[in-house]
Amino acid sequence: MDRLPVNRKTLSVFTGTAVLLALPTVAGAAGEPYLVSLFSRILIYALAAASLDLMLGFGGMVSLGHAAFFGIGAYTVCILSMHGFEGTPLLAWPFELGGHQSGLVLWPAAVLFSAAAAAVIGALSLRTSGMHFIMITLAFAQMLYYFFVSLEAYGGDDGISLFARNTVPGMDLTNDTQFYYLCLAALTAFLLFSYRLVHSRFGMVIRGCKENERRMKSLGFPTFRYRLVCFIIAGAGAGLAGALIANQTEYVSPGLMHWTRSGEILVMVLLGGMGTLFGPILGAAALLLLEECLSIYTEHWMVYLGPFLVLVVLFARRGIYGMIAGGNGNHD
Amino acid sequence: MTKSLLSVQSINKRFGAVQASDNFSIEVAHGELHALIGPNGAGKTTALNQLCGETMPDRGQVFFDGRRITRMPSYRRAQLGLARSYQITSVFTHLTVSQNLSLAIQAHHGHSFRFWKKAVDDPVIRRLVVPAMARVDLEARANIPAANLSHGEKRQLEVGMALAGHPKMLLLDEPYAGMGPGGAVELTKLIKRLKTEVTILLVEHDMGAVFSLADRITVLVYGQAIASGTPDEIRANPQVREAYLGDEANGCSK
Numbered sequence: 001m002d003r004l005p006v007n008r009k010t011l012s013v014f015t016g017t018a019v020l021l022a023l024p025t026v027a028g029a030a031g032e033p034y035l036v037s038l039f040s041r042i043l044i045y046a047l048a049a050a051s052l053d054l055m056l057g058f059g060g061m062v063s064l065g066h067a068a069f070f071g072i073g074a075y076t077v078c079i080l081s082m083h084g085f086e087g088t089p090l091l092a093w094p095f096e097l098g099g100h101q102s103g104l105v106l107w108p109a110a111v112l113f114s115a116a117a118a119a120v121i122g123a124l125s126l127r128t129s130g131m132h133f134i135m136i137t138l139a140f141a142q143m144l145y146y147f148f149v150s151l152e153a154y155g156g157d158d159g160i161s162l163f164a165r166n167t168v169p170g171m172d173l174t175n176d177t178q179f180y181y182l183c184l185a186a187l188t189a190f191l192l193f194s195y196r197l198v199h200s201r202f203g204m205v206i207r208g209c210k211e212n213e214r215r216m217k218s219l220g221f222p223t224f225r226y227r228l229v230c231f232i233i234a235g236a237g238a239g240l241a242g243a244l245i246a247n248q249t250e251y252v253s254p255g256l257m258h259w260t261r262s263g264e265i266l267v268m269v270l271l272g273g274m275g276t277l278f279g280p281i282l283g284a285a286a287l288l289l290l291e292e293c294l295s296i297y298t299e300h301w302m303v304y305l306g307p308f309l310v311l312v313v314l315f316a317r318r319g320i321y322g323m324i325a326g327g328n329g330n331h332d
Numbered sequence: 333m334t335k336s337l338l339s340v341q342s343i344n345k346r347f348g349a350v351q352a353s354d355n356f357s358i359e360v361a362h363g364e365l366h367a368l369i370g371p372n373g374a375g376k377t378t379a380l381n382q383l384c385g386e387t388m389p390d391r392g393q394v395f396f397d398g399r400r401i402t403r404m405p406s407y408r409r410a411q412l413g414l415a416r417s418y419q420i421t422s423v424f425t426h427l428t429v430s431q432n433l434s435l436a437i438q439a440h441h442g443h444s445f446r447f448w449k450k451a452v453d454d455p456v457i458r459r460l461v462v463p464a465m466a467r468v469d470l471e472a473r474a475n476i477p478a479a480n481l482s483h484g485e486k487r488q489l490e491v492g493m494a495l496a497g498h499p500k501m502l503l504l505d506e507p508y509a510g511m512g513p514g515g516a517v518e519l520t521k522l523i524k525r526l527k528t529e530v531t532i533l534l535v536e537h538d539m540g541a542v543f544s545l546a547d548r549i550t551v552l553v554y555g556q557a558i559a560s561g562t563p564d565e566i567r568a569n570p571q572v573r574e575a576y577l578g579d580e581a582n583g584c585s586k
Contacts, residue, residue: 219496
C-alpha cells in the first residue's frame, strides 16, 4: 500500500494542533476575540464527545444519557462554589461540608460526583443491552434532568449562575485566553489518557466486548466489570467537561442534561468519526461552528444541519476524521 | 473407573414446547476425547451451552473437576479451565491473529484493569503469544487481521484462543462445519495432537472424524442420551442405528 494515508494522518493532526495552539493569538490579531470563547466551548464539548466516544466507539455502548454526567459536573462546580461564596455549609450533618472556590478542589469533586453517578447508572443500565440500554440511559438522564428542574434551592428550571470563575494558583481564569489554554490542556490530557487506554490491556478487553461480548465471557472475562469501569471513566470525562462549561458560561441550568444535549454529543461523535481519537474534536467543531454560522441567517439552522449529518454518515464511514485523515486507517 | 473430569447429571432444559435436554447425562473421563453426536435438532448445542454456562439448566447438576458448576457464569467456568470453541467462528475480526490470542492469554493471566501500559508490551503476553500461535500453526499470520484469514485458519485461531489459557477441558462445537477437505485434514491433525494434552468433548456432524478420533461416543436424540460407549459399541448398537445412523442412510425417512 502507498504511504499516503499515514502522511495525511500525521499532517492533519499536526495542522489541527497548530491551529488550536495559535488560535488566541490569531483571533487577537484579527480583532475577533470572541472566537477564543467560542473555541473554548468547542474544546469543552470535544472533551465531552471524546469521553462518550470512549464507551461508544471503543466499547460499543450506545448511551443517550451522557449529558447527565456533563450536567452533574457543571452543577457540582456551581453549587459548591455558591456555598463557598456565601460561606454557607452545603451539608450540616453528619459532617459539616462547606463550599469552595478553588478549581483544584472543585474540578476533582465534579469528576468524582459524575463518576459516582456513572457507577450507579452504569451498574443498572449495563444489565441490559442494545435498544434497552439506549432507553434506560435516556431514562436515567431525564430523571436527573427533572430532579434539577425541581431543585428550587439551586434555581430549579432557571438554573444558577456562577458568581465568579474558579480560582487556580498561577492562573487567571477570567482571562479568556488563559481559560482557553486550560481547556486545551484538559482535552489533551484526556486524549492522551484515551490513547493509552485503548491500547492497554483494559482497552483490548473493551474493544473485544464491543465485537463479541459472549466470546469474551467464554474466554474468561467478567465483562460486566470492565464495561462498567469504561462507563465510569466516560462519565468522569464528561464531568470534567461539565466543570469547565460551568466556568466558561458562568451559568448552569437543567438544559445541560436534557436528552437533546445527549443527542448533540452523540451527533458530534458520529459526525467526527466514531472510534477515532480526534474525531470527536472535529465533530464538536463542525457542529458548533455550523450552529454559530447558520444561526446568523435563520433560527431554523437545524434544517440545514440535518441533511449535512445524513451525508456525512452515508458517505464518510469514519466521519469527518475519516475524510481528512484517510478512512481506511485504524483509530490511532 | 476413574473419576470423571466432567459429570453431567440429568439436566433438563425446556424452551416452550421443546424439551431440548431431557434428563441428559454424560461422563467425560480425564484425558479422553469424548464425542457427542446426534441428528439435527437433537439438542447438542443446547447441551453444550449448559456445560459452558451460557444457558442454565432447569433441573439437574453439572460437575467439573470435582466442583459443582451448574449455575456458575461462563467466565468463571473458563477460569476454572473449561474452554469452548464455537460452531460459528467467533474470532475478533478487527484484531490481528496475535491480538486475538493476546486477548485469550490476558483472560487467564491476572486482571486487565491496567489502563496505561500497552498490551503488546505486557511481559506475560509477549512471552506466551508466540507459543500460542505456534500451537495452531499460525505464526506466519501473526499480523494479519482475523477478517482476512481463510475459513480453515479462522477455525485454527478459534481453537487456539480456546487453548490459550491451557484449559483442562475443551468443548469443541462442530469444528468441521463448513470446512473443505484440505482444511479438514489439517484440523484432524491438530485435534489428534491436542488429544494428548487436554480432555476434549467434541460435538460433531462429520461421522468419519468422530469415529476416527473419539475414545468414547455419546448419542443424543430428542434431548436424551440414548447410548454411550466406544466407537465399536456405538456402531453395533441397534438403537443408535435406528435412531441416527439409519436415519442418515435413508435420508428422507423424516
